Amino acid sequence: MSEVQPIRSTRFRAEREADWRALEVLIKRVESRGSHRLSFDESRALAELYRKAATSLSVARDISLDKNLLIYLESLVARAFLSVYAPQDSLSGVVGRFFGGSASAAVRRSGGVILMAFLALFLGSWVAASLFAQDPAWFYTFVPGELAGERGPGASTETLRAGLFSTEANLIGQLGVFAASLFSHNTRVALFSFALGVFACVPSLLLTIYNGLILGAFWGLYADRGLALELFGWLSIHGVTELSALALAAAGGFRLGLALLFPGSMTRKDSLRMASKDAVKLALIASLMLLVAGLLEGFARQLVTDTTLRILIGWGIGVLWLAWFLLARRRTG
Amino acid sequence: MAHTETPAQIARRLEKSRRWFDLIPPEGVPIRFEVAGLAGRFGAQLLDILITVVVMMAIIIVLAFLPFDIAPVVNSLAAILMLMIRAPYYILTELFWNGQTIGKRATGLRVLGADGRGLTTHAVVARNLMKEVEIFMPGTLLLVSGGLGLFWNLVLLLWIVVVLIVPLASKKRQRLGDLIANTYVMVRPKSVLLPDLSTSVSPNVFDFTPAQLEHYGRFELQTLESLLRTEAKTRGSDARRRDSLIQVAAQIRRKIGYEEPVPDSRVAEFLHAFYTAQRAFLEQKRIFGDVRDDKHHRDMDTG
Numbered sequence: 001m002s003e004v005q006p007i008r009s010t011r012f013r014a015e016r017e018a019d020w021r022a023l024e025v026l027i028k029r030v031e032s033r034g035s036h037r038l039s040f041d042e043s044r045a046l047a048e049l050y051r052k053a054a055t056s057l058s059v060a061r062d063i064s065l066d067k068n069l070l071i072y073l074e075s076l077v078a079r080a081f082l083s084v085y086a087p088q089d090s091l092s093g094v095v096g097r098f099f100g101g102s103a104s105a106a107v108r109r110s111g112g113v114i115l116m117a118f119l120a121l122f123l124g125s126w127v128a129a130s131l132f133a134q135d136p137a138w139f140y141t142f143v144p145g146e147l148a149g150e151r152g153p154g155a156s157t158e159t160l161r162a163g164l165f166s167t168e169a170n171l172i173g174q175l176g177v178f179a180a181s182l183f184s185h186n187t188r189v190a191l192f193s194f195a196l197g198v199f200a201c202v203p204s205l206l207l208t209i210y211n212g213l214i215l216g217a218f219w220g221l222y223a224d225r226g227l228a229l230e231l232f233g234w235l236s237i238h239g240v241t242e243l244s245a246l247a248l249a250a251a252g253g254f255r256l257g258l259a260l261l262f263p264g265s266m267t268r269k270d271s272l273r274m275a276s277k278d279a280v281k282l283a284l285i286a287s288l289m290l291l292v293a294g295l296l297e298g299f300a301r302q303l304v305t306d307t308t309l310r311i312l313i314g315w316g317i318g319v320l321w322l323a324w325f326l327l328a329r330r331r332t333g
Numbered sequence: 334m335a336h337t338e339t340p341a342q343i344a345r346r347l348e349k350s351r352r353w354f355d356l357i358p359p360e361g362v363p364i365r366f367e368v369a370g371l372a373g374r375f376g377a378q379l380l381d382i383l384i385t386v387v388v389m390m391a392i393i394i395v396l397a398f399l400p401f402d403i404a405p406v407v408n409s410l411a412a413i414l415m416l417m418i419r420a421p422y423y424i425l426t427e428l429f430w431n432g433q434t435i436g437k438r439a440t441g442l443r444v445l446g447a448d449g450r451g452l453t454t455h456a457v458v459a460r461n462l463m464k465e466v467e468i469f470m471p472g473t474l475l476l477v478s479g480g481l482g483l484f485w486n487l488v489l490l491l492w493i494v495v496v497l498i499v500p501l502a503s504k505k506r507q508r509l510g511d512l513i514a515n516t517y518v519m520v521r522p523k524s525v526l527l528p529d530l531s532t533s534v535s536p537n538v539f540d541f542t543p544a545q546l547e548h549y550g551r552f553e554l555q556t557l558e559s560l561l562r563t564e565a566k567t568r569g570s571d572a573r574r575r576d577s578l579i580q581v582a583a584q585i586r587r588k589i590g591y592e593e594p595v596p597d598s599r600v601a602e603f604l605h606a607f608y609t610a611q612r613a614f615l616e617q618k619r620i621f622g623d624v625r626d627d628k629h630h631r632d633m634d635t636g
Contacts (some may be wrong), residue, residue: 004530009612009616010531010532051362054360065612066531066558074364075524080364082431082432087457089428089454180484191466273513276455284458
């Protein structure tokens with residue numbers, strides 16, 4: 001009796017099974033140890049075998065009814081795809097690109113909205129300061145009780161002055177101030193104004209103006225007592241960084257909100273995704289700046305009590321931030 | 334009258350309850366992935382939170398041995414450490430292990446870029462930053478919700494409801510972060526290639542006429558395949574399996590009008606031969622465009 005001819009899909013499998021098995025071995029190595037461990041020839045074989053398996057899958061879907069074979073090929077090609085298209089970045093590469101140009105480029109592209117955020121902040125302060133000049137009772141309207149503490153129109157000038165120059169001598173105390181400042185009012189405002197930007201910018205704008213109002217109310221109070229320069233120094237040393245962080249976070253929120261409001265020729269989903277590329281970078285920069293601001297507030301402000309020096313340090317660091325945003329460009333070509 | 338489902342209906346319903354999506358890679362052959370279930374994702378998240386909390390506690394305990402008094406700042410210190418461990422943990426593990434945190438590894442899940450071009454750094458960062466806003470901020474606020482006013486509790490409730498509704502309403506179970514980063518979470522595929530059933534046939538023992546092979550479609554063929562493949566898995570219930578094979582063989586013979594008697598000892602052989610002949614027949618039909626999804630000659634799309 002002669003050997004029967006195996007059916008077509010069986011022959012199909014027999015011809016290609018060796019390639020699939022070879023691919024499986026390579027995938028297993030990539031899955032357990034990462035693709036960078038493969039040699040040049042192995043990487044090339046992986047890509048080639050992946051394409052062969054994808055072709056096999058495409059053919060098998062049409063000609064084979066063997067369920068196990070189909071499931072096997074589906075998963076084999078899926079795993080091969082994941083191995084071939086795995087992210088190839090290294091940690092130093094990712095960090096280097098972020099600091100070396102991609103972050104600053106996002107800031108430069110968002111110049112308009114950043115200006116908008118600063119304007120909102122300034123507008124708030126101006127309104128609050130001029131209202132305070134008319135009637136100090138406005139202070140209580142703008143500043144929440146727990147933020148004001150013992151600072152307020154009722155406090156004596158001496159208390160206010162002492163507040164500006166109080167120092168924590170021991171390290172743990174400074175760490176405490178650092179920690180508290182990180183989870184302070186401003187961090188929360190930054191986070192919310194970024195995340196809520198999605199709702200058509202309005203919450204971000206309101207939050208930023210509101211923060212300006214608080215700032216302006218304090219400004220009005222201290223200016224009234226002739227402590228304007230001292231407050232400026234006290235604010236400068238960490239505030240230049242912290243308020244900029246706030247503005248950048250709000251700008252990130254604005255980008256998201258504007259993408260939703262004016263998607264242009266894209267769908268709203270795509271437009272949001274495009275904008276999120278810059279917005280995420282703005283959020284990362286803002287959190288980095290908040291961290292630095294926390295360090296400045298926790299340590300530098302406690303150690304440096306001279307107003308001129310405080311102003312110099314604060315604005316000096318501000319200039320450094322600006323230099324990063326303007327000068328860090330990725331080399332092209 | 335109670336309506337009882339036939340086994341075939343149950344099998345179809347189970348198959349439909351799983352969610353799939355087709356990813357189109359640059360090579361153009363769509364690849365199917367199974368969307369991860371909510372239970373799996375919840376488990377992965379829980380494990381990851383556990384890991385980060387344990388690391389945070391370990392650092393706090395080490396700090397406690399330093400010659401400082403950290404008691405007054407221990408709460409804010411814990412909060413900072415949590416943030417500084419958590420965000421990099423998720424981002425770095427997903428970036429360098431190709432979409433898998435330790436929790437996802439344990440539950441067999443992974444993150445996948447939806448555009449078919451692999452995960453980008455931006456996607457990983459975006460989905461994990463959104464995770465802070467979506468999961469950890471409301472979670473932390475929930476812990477202190479007693480101290481918030483009624484208004485903020487309502488805001489918190491609304492927030493949690495929105496965050497929960499988005500993945501539940503999404504067909505592919507995308508949470509907000511997945512939507513913005515354009516990623517899916519899917520089940521990590523496993524591949525096992527079993528021997529081809531059609532090769533284990535001794536030739537020409539049982540013969541089938543084309544008329545006898547007209548009765549069944551793809552669904553019945555693959556159900557028979559699953560039945561025949563169970564033999565390799567379980568040895569204990571051997572007698573029960575033999576009984577079901579005999580029953581199935583009898584049913585098939587009745588349906589297709591196969592006259593020749595088949596002794597009980599050769600039932601498995603008969604079924605293998607029938608499987609091979611039926612598969613060859615259906616595959617041949619398929620090449621000529623006659624797709625039979627089941628015995629009612631349904632197409633793939635309907636039914």
